[in-house]
Amino acid sequence: GWNDTYTYMKALGEQMIAKTRGDLPTAIIRQSIMESSLEDPEPGWLGGALRMADPLIVGFGKGRLPDFPGDPDSILDIIPADFVINAILAATVQTYYRQGIEVYHVASGARNPLTFGDIVNITHDYFTRQPLLDNGVPIPVPVWKFPDEQKFQKDLRQKLHLLDTASRWLNRLPLRWARRKERRIAVKKNAIETLLHYVQIYGPYVRLSFEFEIGKTEALYDSLSPADQQQFNFDMSRIDWRRYFQEIHIPGIKRHFLKLGDDSGSQRISEPTPDRIGELPADTSSEEEFRAHNESAEPPVNESSKPIERQTMIDLVARQAESIPDKIALQMKRGSEWVRYSYSQLYEVSRQVAFVLWKRGYRKGDRVILFAENQPEWGITYLAAVQIGVIVVPIDPQTAEEEIFALAEYTESKAVLASEACVTRLQSTPIKPSAESTSPEFLNINSFCQPFEREQTETSVPTGSKLPPVPDNFPDVDIDPDTVASIIFTMGTTVDARGAMISHRGFIANVVAVSQALPPEDTDRFLSVLPLYHALGFSCNFLMSIYAGTTITYTNSLRPTSILAIMRETKTTVLIGVPRLFQLLYDTIKRYVVESPEAMEAPLDPEVVQEIQAALGGHIRVLVSGGAALPDEVYDRFMEFGLTIYQGYGMTEASPVLSVNPYHKSKRGTVGPEVQGVELQIINPGKNGIGEIVASSPSLMQGYYRNQAMTEQVIRDGLLYTGDLGYFDEEGYLYLTGRSKDVIVSGAGKNIYPVELEALYQHSPLISEICIVGMSTDNLFEAAHAIIVPVHDDDRDRTEVEKAIHQHIQERAQDLPTYQHLQTVYFWDTELPKTSAAVIDRQRVKEVLQEQLSRQTQEAPQPDPVKDTLATDGNEDTLKSTVAPDTPAGVEEVIISELSRLARLPADQIHLNSNLGTELGLDSMARVELLLLLESRLQRSIPDELIAKIQTVGDVTETVRTLQSDSAPPSIDEETSAYIVRSESSLISAALATLFRFGVWAIYRCYFSIKCNGLTNLSREPYIIAANHSSHLDTLAIMTVLGDECKRLRVLAAKDYWFSTRFKSWFSGELLKFVPFDRHANFLQGLRISQEVLKQNECLLIYPEGTRSVTGELQPFKPGLGLLAYETGSPIVPAYIDGTYHALPKGRNLPRKSRIRVTFGKPIMPSSGHGIEKTDAASGLEQETYRKLADAVRAEIEALRADCVNREA
Known part of the structure; x- marks a missing residue:
């Protein structure tokens, strides 16, 4: 008889109170459906949450609820919030004097009933007189007929099925309008699903009619003095429901939640989300009837939308394995094959690997080093270890062998769980652990933690079938939420080891907190590029994906084109990276995706934005940047792409996130407000409000491993002293301004400690003093710079000494990860400046270095650091x-x-x-x-x-x-090769192609009155048609005028768009004769494909402008046209297409009627005297040669255009 767990749990709570209260006087207040206040603290006050009726009222006012099933005569027992508070105050006093236990029901249905039909009529009347607005237009409200619930739901589900079917068909059409239709369908589906949700949760409350016993509450009210009755009013009979709704409650909703004036509308109104809709129902007054009835006043809350508290990471995985066992959890593409683990496989295989470790003697509290690059087996191994209480020490795959053994000795790790790739790299390094230490064993994570010296099992078996089964008596190790799961080192053992000990509770609390600001969706697809040994990559990629029940993809390549390719293949929705990554992605988009530099100029054309988003996979929902400060320029550029980068801030010691910009509320230049449960404060602020950031968080580390002194320095009185400087704006968003501590944060998000680098590099008899400082030489990212005072040596030339120091630094760096390499080394002749404490004054050294860099910058070439880093000489x-x-x-x-x-x-x-x-x-x-x-x-x-x-x-x-x-040209994949040599693959395909060409011919002849001149300039030999490009109609225009000759025509087309689905591939390849081309690959691949087309005695249509002209005027030609002609020896036939721009210009969706004319000019041979002969290309003048030929073709097309204009005149 319970409608939701909320009221059920409250009833259980009442029973517990009744049994455990002892002699304590107890009053239990049961209110019915609590809505906004009548008078106090102000009319229409809602207390920060929408109540039960409010989502229905807002949906009704917006016209989104055309009807609703229910009994118009059923009583909805509503009570204002201040009546409940007043009753609590009065009951508290009376119960104190009476002793015992008292139960009071605060409800209106028995004395002042309000029916469902009454509420609908009152609300309809209100919104008829004071409608909400949509773009300034009043929204009409419907008249409800209260249909039968079963029939109503059946009709809605049928509509939903039809919309799903339509959406699937539209997804197969390679047409722009189809994407818009899909978006509209998605909106309609969402509206229907919302309505079905409302019907489900509100059903019990609009079909049942009941009254609560309020005699005791009325007697309580009557016992008050007249003055108290006026001050603490809860007389339900005095409520005027029409006035309450129309003058108090609905205006309160508009004022507090829709952010509108009482009598105004809005162009765009955000949809309210039900939170707690109603309260515990009033009941009978006897203690024996604490068990509630189906009259409870609060509909169930959607549990999937609420954060689920997880005890440990193992609980997290186990619950997902039970609820979504077949959904892919982890995946990675190795070669051409995908390695995938479902949630059930992830849990089962991790259990099996845990058993392997258990059999080898690993027990709770032991420590192991996890030394591997990102891959699914990294996560499996980690989960296996923590299942049996083993503490994992994740480290950088670039870590030097000497440091690996030093960390193993420092943490007393019993094993190094390593990937095959990492161990292979180590085998060439002769460094061994010290003789007095116990060497850890190396276990292969790619063979599920078998020793490396044994015969390997097959790598990455997703089913775990080669692992021993987990016996029934395998113990479930008691893992407390406060059990340490990871020791993450922020500084190595060289100087002052800092290994942050983080518990299960710390990680999970942080994941839950971040999910409140950036809510994940179960349909999300994560791409993991941040390293898993990094707290941000582990927490917000690995754990967040599992927490949300999503799929995460791993890739080891940092090549931007590879990242973009995997994003398109997996339809990535969430990408978390560092600022440097987003900078590289921008550079790559500019170079490979956008066809002309002018197209990147703001404001971007909508089609350019669409193309960029398609290059990023077309499904990006959330981009997050962390680890270092995100330059405003990078943020702005992605905003121009229609994509928001949500910047956050944190520290490994906080597991790691402290603040992040909330979803749809991101602000430029800020790291957002504090996440749930975190409290940030600025201590010792200056006049400008800037001070050190101090944090309290449920996710704080338990301390640094074996470094109590540093722990006490960083965490004092439960507060984390970050060493970072910042301030808050009026909305509580945090801005970072610098650091009070000596740490360098690279663009890749690495923390680099100068004192550690100084210790690593100073051991040379030629170095007298060394100081490491962090500097940004490009106004974007910091790097480590060294200032060295060499030892004075009369027997050696200064240049020789400096060269020897460089050699020492180079040799030392060979064993260090790249982020510990030095950007620049500067030599000083004098002693470095010191503080009063006789230590090197790092800040003063930095100021001097800045002056020196400033002078050098004036001498060096100055590229735009955000423009393509590939030196294009501006073109x-x-x-x-x-x-x-x-x-x-x-x-x-x-x-x-x-x-x-x-x-x-x-x-x-x-x-x-x-x-x-x-x-x-x-x-x-x-x-x-x-x-x-x-x-x-x-x-x-x-x-x-x-x-x-x-x-x-x-x-x-x-x-x-x-x-x-090496002159060997790049290879062409089999799929592309198949399209180059393809003819109609069957009689049906041939018939369809003929029918299609006839249909196109008919449309162009009848609707566009197409005509052609210069067909006699086309030969039977292979040739290249170079045409102007101003409309999507251009290609079909060329095909139409060629007639049967169009069977020989091929057009290079973007593989990721025109061949992204089976239907598109068939349509583009069979009917349009397109050849797939990876527009994100390099130019020579396109050249090779073009050569293969021409070798087949076929013709090639290209548009040398590179993109459609926005104005219809001829744009500059790419020199690639000349290169193609010279390399293939094929003639170029210039073609001018007139009328297509007027019919369907860039940005227009439907064509207008227009006359189309196509004119072919005389063929132009690559060596026909257009400035430079082909033989000159070998003399280093290739670029000029190609450009002159392209310019000559453009001039011919301009001449054709002029002739066309003269003929029309």
């Missing part, structure tokens, strides 16, 4: 078709020039033996930029592993020469 066309000069000197000059831009150093400081990491400061992200630079220069893809082997500038130049001498 994207040059980037896409040029190669480095062939001479050795030319190669070196170009590479050093480009690295000067990338490293932000003067070119004269870069030499062939300069180390990319130790001397140029290129970290892992910067090496990705180097990869893009080389691909740009070489116009071919370079494997990630080749980049990893490049250490010096000389390696770069050698790689360029080697790949330039």
Whole structure:
């Protein structure tokens, strides 16, 4: 008989109170459906939450509830909030004097009944006279007929089924209007689903009629003096329901929740979300009847929308394995195959691996190091360890072998759980643990924690079938929520080890808190690019995905094009990254996605925005940046893309998030308000309000492992002293302004401690003093810079000493992760400035360094740090078709020039033996930029592993020469090759293609009156048609005028759009004769595809402008047209298309009637005297050659345009 768990739990609570109260006087107040106050503290006060009737009232006023099933004569027992409070006060006093237990019902139905029909009529009357507005237009309200519930729900579900069917069909159509229709259908579906939800939760309250016994409450009211009755009113009989709703309650809803004036509307009104709708129902007065009836006044709350408190991470996984066992939890693409683990497999395999560890003697409290790159087996191994109480110490896959053993010794770890890739890298390093230490065993996570020396099981078996079954007597280790799960080191063992001990409770409390600000959806698809050993990547990617029951995808490649490709393939909705990643994604979008630099100028064309979003997968819902400050420029650029980056702030010691911008409420330049449960305060603020940020949080670490002194320094009286400086605005959003502590935060989100780097690099007899400071040389991201005072040596030349120090730093850096490499080394002749305490004055050193960098910046080339880092000499066309000069000197000059831009150093400081990491400061992200630079220069893809082997500038130049001498063109995938040589694959396909061409011909002849001139200029040999481009109608216009010749025509088309579904692939390949082309790949791939098309004795249609003209005027041509013609030796047939721009310009959805004319000019051969012969291309003038040919073709099309205008005149 219970309608919801809320009232049931309150009834259980009453029973507990009755049994445990002893002799304590007790009053129990049961109110019916509590709504806004009548008088106090003000009329219409709602107490911060919508009540039961309010969502229905708002939905009715917006016209979104066309009807509703229910009994219009059923009583809805409503009571104002202040009546309940007044009754509580009066009952408290009386019960105190009477002793015992008293039960009072505060309800209106028995003395002043209000029916469901009454509420509907009152509300209808109100919104008829004072309607809400939609874009200034009054919203009409419906007249309800109170239909039968079963029939009503059946009709709604039928409509929902029809909309689902329509949506599936529209998704197969490669048409822009189909996307808009899909969005409208989604809105309609949401409205129907909301209505069904309301019918479900409100059903019991609009069909039943009952009265509560209020005799005792009335007697209580009558016992009050007249003065008290006036001050503490709860006389239900005195309520005028029409006045209450029309003058108090509905205006209160509009004022407090819709943020409208009492008698105004709004163009856009946010949908209220039911929170707690009503209260515990009034009941009978006897203690024996504490069990409630089905008359409870509060509908059930949707439990899936509420955060579920999880005790441990194992509980988290176990519950998801039970509720969504077959849903994919973790996945990763290895080669061409996907490795996937469902939630049930994740739980079962982790249990099996836990048993493997248990059999090997691992017990609660033991520690193990987890040393692996991101992959599903990382998560499985972690969950396996914590299931048996083993504490995991996750570390960077780049960690040097010496530091691995030092950490193992410091934490007394019994094992290193490692991936095969990481151990393979270590085997070339001869460093061993010290003799007195106990060496940890190495277990292979890719064979489910079997020792490396044993025969390996098959890598990544998703079913876990090769693992031993978990026996029934496998103990369930008692894991308390406060059990330490991880020790995450923020500083290594070199100086002052800081390993933050974080419990299950800490991690889960933080996940729940973040989910309140950025609510995950169970349909989300996470892409994990942040490292799992990082607290942010572990908590907000791995745990958040499991908490929400979503799918998370892993990728080890930081190449932006690879990230974009996996986003498109998985339809990623959530991406959490660091600022440097978003910068690289922007650069890649600008280079590969947008067809012309002008298209990136604000304001962006809607179709450009749509294209950019498609490149990002087309489903992005949430982008989150953390780990370092997000530059405002990057935030602004993604806002132009229609995407918001939600910036957050935190520390590993807080598990890690302290604040984040809430969903749909992000502000530029801020890290948002504090998350749920966290309290941030600014201590010792200056006149500008800036001070140190101090935090209290349920997610604070338990302390630093074996470092009580540092723990007491960082956590005092339960408060975390962050060392960061900031201030709050009037809305409670936090702004970071700097740091009071010495720590460098790189663009990749790495914390770099200067004192640790100084300890790592100072051990050289040639170094007298060393000081490490953090500086930003590009106004975007910080890096570590060293100022060194060399030892004075009369026997050695100063240049020789500096060279030896550079050699020492380079050798030391070889064993360190890239984020611990130095960006720049500066030498001082004098002693470094000191403080009064005789220690190096780091701040003063930094100021001097800033002055020196400022002087050098004026001498160095100054690229725009946010423009493409690939040195395009200001022209994207040059980037896409040029190669480095062939001479050795030319190669070196170009590479050093480009690295000067990338490293932000003067070119004269870069030499062939300069180390990319130790001397140029290129970290892992910067090496990705180097990869893009080389691909740009070489116009071919370079494997990630080749980049990893490049250490010096000389390696770069050698790689360029080697790949330039390798003339083998890039390969074409089998799918694309199939479309190049394809004819109609069956009689049905041939018939459909003929029918399609006839239909297009009929439309263009009848509706557009299409005509053609110059068909005699087309030959039977392969040729390239180069046409102007101003409309989506252009391609079909060319196909129409070619007649049967169009069977030979091929058009390169974006693979990720025109071939994204089976229907699109068939339509584009069979009917339109498109050939799939990866527009995000390099230029040579397109060149190879074009060559293959022409080899098949077919013709190729290209648009040298690169994109549709917004104005209809001819745009500049890409020099790639000239390159294609020269490389294939094919003639270019210029074509001018007139009338399509007027019929369907860019931005218009439906075509208007217009005359279309197509004119073909005389063929132009690549060596027909247009400025430079093909033989000149070998002399280093390729770019000029290609551009002159493209310009010649453009001039011919301009001439055709002029002829067309003259004929029309």
